[in-house]
Amino acid sequence: MKKLISSFKYAFQGIQYAFTTQRNIKIHFGIGIIVLLLGIYLKLSLLQWCILFLTINMVITAEMINTALEKTIDLVTEEYRILAKIVKDVAAGAVLISAIFSVIIGILLFYPKIFG
Numbered sequence: 001m002k003k004l005i006s007s008f009k010y011a012f013q014g015i016q017y018a019f020t021t022q023r024n025i026k027i028h029f030g031i032g033i034i035v036l037l038l039g040i041y042l043k044l045s046l047l048q049w050c051i052l053f054l055t056i057n058m059v060i061t062a063e064m065i066n067t068a069l070e071k072t073i074d075l076v077t078e079e080y081r082i083l084a085k086i087v088k089d090v091a092a093g094a095v096l097i098s099a100i101f102s103v104i105i106g107i108l109l110f111y112p113k114i115f116g
């Protein structure tokens with residue numbers, strides 16, 4: 001039980017670090033809040049809420065994994081290394097893909113509600 005509580009504590013420390021230090025996570029979190037408020041205003045269905053939560057989760061999780069990989073690389077080397085570049089670029093690419101798809105999902109969810 002004590003071990004479980006301390007692993008939650010460390011996980012929250014990780015969340016706190018990511019949300020307070022990473023500009024992109026702050027931006028995505030802010031957009032997430034706006035989209036949630038818009039969802040309340042537009043009275044989304046249960047399925048639409050599920051899709052919205054999954055989408056917000058996908059982007060923020062991708063950002064946090066990207067941060068963890070960046071820090072790991074910085075821990076391993078401060079020199080220019082092609083493998084370090086590949087890891088950071090692929091992780092950043094994953095964030096970009098999740099952000100692009102979240103915009104597409106946002107349009108599919110909200111466009112018919114606002115203009116339909």
Ligand SMILES: Nc1ncnc2c1ncn2[C@@H]1O[C@H](COP(=O)(O)OP(=O)(O)OP(=O)(O)O)[C@@H](O)[C@H]1O
Nearest residue numbers: 022070073077078079080081082084085088089092
């Ligand atoms: N050790 C390295 N070796 C080779 N290329 C690197 C290295 N560190 C960073 N890079 C290159 O610089 C880019 C930016 O890396 P950086 O660590 O500054 O991340 P960032 O995207 O600016 O994130 P943040 O602003 O959150 O620190 C990487 O995508 C990679 O192409």
